[in-house]
Amino acid sequence: xxxxxxxxxxxxxxxxxxxxxxxxxxxxxxxxxxxxxxxxxxxxxxxxxxxxxxxxxxxxxxxxxxxxxxxxxxxxxxxxxxxxxxxxxxxxxxxxxxxxxxxxxxxxxxxxxxxx
Amino acid sequence: xxxxxxxxxxxxxxxxxxxxxxxxxxxxxxxxxxxxxxxxxxxxxxxxxxxxxxxxxxxxxxxxxxxxxxxxxxxxxxxxxxxxxxxxxxxxxxxxxxxxxxxxxxxxxxxx
Numbered sequence: 001x002x003x004x005x006x007x008x009x010x011x012x013x014x015x016x017x018x019x020x021x022x023x024x025x026x027x028x029x030x031x032x033x034x035x036x037x038x039x040x041x042x043x044x045x046x047x048x049x050x051x052x053x054x055x056x057x058x059x060x061x062x063x064x065x066x067x068x069x070x071x072x073x074x075x076x077x078x079x080x081x082x083x084x085x086x087x088x089x090x091x092x093x094x095x096x097x098x099x100x101x102x103x104x105x106x107x108x109x110x111x112x113x114x115x116x
Numbered sequence: 117x118x119x120x121x122x123x124x125x126x127x128x129x130x131x132x133x134x135x136x137x138x139x140x141x142x143x144x145x146x147x148x149x150x151x152x153x154x155x156x157x158x159x160x161x162x163x164x165x166x167x168x169x170x171x172x173x174x175x176x177x178x179x180x181x182x183x184x185x186x187x188x189x190x191x192x193x194x195x196x197x198x199x200x201x202x203x204x205x206x207x208x209x210x211x212x213x214x215x216x217x218x219x220x221x222x223x224x225x226x227x228x
Contacts, residue, residue, distance in 0.1 A: 004159070031214055042205055042218035043160065056215060090159050094214065103209075104150060105216055107159035 003027075004108035006091050012114045015081060021111045023074040023091030032074040033105060034066060035090040043090055043107075049074060050096070081115045088112055119143045120208050122219035130227055135193040137222050139206030142187065146208040150216070151180060151191045154203045163204075164191070167211075196226045 004025045013019050023032065031050045035043040048056035049068040063085075065077040074091055088110045094103040121140045129135045137151075147168035152160035166173040166180045166189065173180050179192045193200055206219040 006159075033214075040221075042220055043216075044218075045215055048214055050214065088157065092159075103148075103211075103214060104162055104165055106162055107152075109159045110157070112157060 004091055004093055004106055006089075006108040006111050008111060009109070010112045010114075012116065013078065013081065014116050015083070017081075018077070018079045020078065021076040021089055021091075021113075023076075023093075023108055024072055025093040025106075025108075026072060027093065027106070028071075029093035029106075030071055030096045031094045031103065032068060033092040033094075034064075034074070034076050035092065035107075037088040037090055037110070047076075078113075081113075083115050086113055086115045117142075118220070119146075120206055120217050120219040122204075122206055122222050124222050125220070126223040126225070128225045128227065129196050131198055132195045135191075135196045135200065135224055135226070137191040137193075137204050137206070137224070139189045139191075139219050140187060141189075141208050143208070143217075144187070145210045146217075148209050148211050149180070149182060149189050150207045150209075151178070152205045152207060153200075154205060154221070160205060193224075196224075198226050198228050200224060201226045 007022045034046040037043045046060045047066040052068045067075040090110045091108040092105040094105045150165040151163045154160045164178045182189045203221045203223050205221045207216045
């Protein structure tokens with residue numbers, strides 16, 4: 001089983017709203033990732049959690065706030081977003097984030113976010 | 117600075133024929149390479165990977181070839197099927213890290 005689930009599937013929010021994206025995996029993976037994908041572009045890495053600790057922040061604006069409550073869950077809290085933040089937000093997980101060798105990342109279906 | 121490049125934005129192939137997708141990289145630190153397939157509004161689906169210690173890896177209809185000296189890899193799909201129509205992303209990483217770098221993608225259309 002290589003399933004990563006994400007909720008909600010679609011989200012529309014205003015620039016003053018606060019919302020959260022959720023990601024879950026039950027593969028026993030210890031690394032989890034948030035990516036952002038704009039239309040006709042490749043996914044761009046935002047954050048990496050390894051063993052529930054934030055290990056990479058790709059200079060993402062503070063209006064995006066990640067949280068890893070436990071090894072199976074990853075949240076992305078959104079506040080005061082801009083219309084240009086509209087995109088497909090992808091979650092991924094991998095065995096242990098590369099510490100023990102090369103690591104395949106498995107992606108969820110994504111959340112389509114529209115900021116009005 | 118694009119470290120992973122897919123120079124063909126699109127590819128059209130007849131059903132049953134071979135699809136060949138190409139990918140070039142510049143960072144010699146990369147030692148693990150992956151191909152993902154993506155349908156619109158869905159997450160990328162892992163297809164096949166190859167470590168830099170190998171030059172070929174095969175899984176069913178999918179074969180990935182790696183030429184380290186040329187910093188080039190390719191994905192062969194044989195035979196191509198209409199369900200293979202999607203965007204294919206090449207990605208690279210180094211085994212000690214956990215950051216995937218993606219190419220720009222190649223849109224494949226398999227005609228019946």
